[in-house]
Amino acid sequence: MRSMRKKKNPRHFGRSWPASALLLLLVLAGNLALSVPSLAQGAPKYPPTIVFMTDFGVLDDSVAICRGVMYSIMPEVRIVDLTHQVTPFSILDGARFLYGATPYYPAGTVFVVVIDPTVGSTRKAIVAKSKRGQYFVLPDNGLLTLVEQRDGIEAAREIINAEWMIGSKLSSTFHGRDIFSPAGAHLARGLAHGDDWSRVGPEVPLRDLVRLDLKVAKLDDLGLSAEVIAIDGPFGNLVTNVDADEFLKLGYQRGQEVPVKLGDTEMKMKFVKTFSDVPLHQPLLYIDSRGHLGLAVNQGSFVVVYGIKPPVALFIPRAGR
Numbered sequence: 001m002r003s004m005r006k007k008k009n010p011r012h013f014g015r016s017w018p019a020s021a022l023l024l025l026l027v028l029a030g031n032l033a034l035s036v037p038s039l040a041q042g043a044p045k046y047p048p049t050i051v052f053m054t055d056f057g058v059l060d061d062s063v064a065i066c067r068g069v070m071y072s073i074m075p076e077v078r079i080v081d082l083t084h085q086v087t088p089f090s091i092l093d094g095a096r097f098l099y100g101a102t103p104y105y106p107a108g109t110v111f112v113v114v115i116d117p118t119v120g121s122t123r124k125a126i127v128a129k130s131k132r133g134q135y136f137v138l139p140d141n142g143l144l145t146l147v148e149q150r151d152g153i154e155a156a157r158e159i160i161n162a163e164w165m166i167g168s169k170l171s172s173t174f175h176g177r178d179i180f181s182p183a184g185a186h187l188a189r190g191l192a193h194g195d196d197w198s199r200v201g202p203e204v205p206l207r208d209l210v211r212l213d214l215k216v217a218k219l220d221d222l223g224l225s226a227e228v229i230a231i232d233g234p235f236g237n238l239v240t241n242v243d244a245d246e247f248l249k250l251g252y253q254r255g256q257e258v259p260v261k262l263g264d265t266e267m268k269m270k271f272v273k274t275f276s277d278v279p280l281h282q283p284l285l286y287i288d289s290r291g292h293l294g295l296a297v298n299q300g301s302f303v304v305v306y307g308i309k310p311p312v313a314l315f316i317p318r319a320g321r
Contacts, residue, residue: 048074048188051105053082053097054114054176055089062174066114066181069166073185074192082111089117091142093230095212096239098136099146100290107133108191112184113143120172123210125179127187127200128156135197137184139175140204142212153206159183160201217242223317224250228262228310232294236301240314242293251319258285260295261315262308275299 050070056062063084070079082101087093094115102111116123116139124140131152136144137159144153159165159179164186170178187197217226217240224246230239252258255277257268269283275298278284283302288294297305 046106047076047078048108048110048192049078049080049105050110050112050184050188051080051082051101052084052112052184053086053094054084055086055094056084056114056176057088058084062176066112066176069177069181070112070185070188073182074189077185077188086115087230089115091115091117092212092214094143095146096230098143099150102130102132102134102147102151105134108135110135110137110184110188110191112180113138114176114180115139115143116141116175119175124204125159125175125183126156126204126209127159127183127197128209129154129197135187135191137180137187139180140210142210144209145212145214148209148211153209156204156206156209157198158201158204161199164200215241217246219246219249221318223315223321226293226314226316228295228308228312228314230310231303232288232296235296236303236305237288237294237296238302238308238310239288240293240295242314244287244291244293247287247293247316250316256319259317260285261313262295262306263312265306265308267306269295281305 052063052067052070054063054066063081067079070077082097086097094113098111098113102109111134113136118141119139126138126140128136128138128144130136130147131154134151136147138144140156147153164183165179166182167178183200187200189195190197190199215227217224224242226240226242228238229241231237232239252271254271254273256271258271259266259268267283269285270278271285272278274286275284275296278298280298281300283295283297283306286294286296295302303309
């Protein structure tokens with residue numbers, strides 16, 4: 001006997017939704033697209049970013065004032081503090097930290113850097129753009145040297161546009177507040193809205209940029225002549241200007257003892273992979289996280305233990321000599 005049960009018609013499924021419910025779904029979907037940046041047409045994937053570095057320290061209000069200047073110009077900007085503990089007046093340390101940090105940030109990032117021992121002098125305040133598409137707001141004193149060597153600089157301009165500064169009278173000693181911070185924020189805001197960054201001021205010929213006169217490690221038949229150039233943070237490790245590839249050309253293998261001359265001090269230490277490969281409080285040679293030869297003491301400070309501070313000459317003979 002044929003069943004008298006009536007089959008459901010799939011074409012009638014949609015009719016069970018009231019028109020008001022469908023309208024509500026459409027409105028919610030539209031609001032979701034507007035609220036989620038990845039769905040909104042043309043919205044950035046991340047907020048505009050300023051990476052901020054100084055030698056101001058954090059004992060007073062200088063850093064907070066500069067951040068306040070930037071936020072007052074662009075409240076939605078993201079400010080990342082690279083460090084404010086750069087060795088006072090050390091342009092080389094600032095250049096090293098820029099070199100180490102910039103590869104980890106995307107194109108369009110603005111770096112505001114204030115290590116400025118000649119603040120108020122005739123040195124230029126500039127904005128530079130690297131060939132990686134990053135921007136640098138800083139004094140023209142050599143801070144860009146290492147970044148330029150690796151990434152190249154596409155263009156540079158002097159900061160003279162008064163609208164990109166604050167105050168009717170600029171301080172002669174606090175350009176971090178009056179010039180670099182506002183210029184960085186105006187630059188970040190302009191980039192977010194597609195504005196032309198050339199408004200900051202006239203072009204500076206790239207050949208005229210100030211560059212650090214950096215010594216280069218030299219390898220010859222006797223060995224490697226180089227220099228200790230810095231102290232690695234609070235741990236007291238020594239940083240050299242020796243690339244890992246240059247050191248390895250000397251012929252030493254990991255686990256082998258290496259004779260080292262630091263200034264007038266001669267000593268031997270093992271070349272190892274990491275600190276714990278030697279006993280506690282023993283010296284070692286290693287390749288640091290930035291690809292340079294380093295000198296350290298396992299759970300100790302090389303600077304404190306041996307009393308050696310940069311700059312100091314370094315010589316390592318070829319293996320077997």
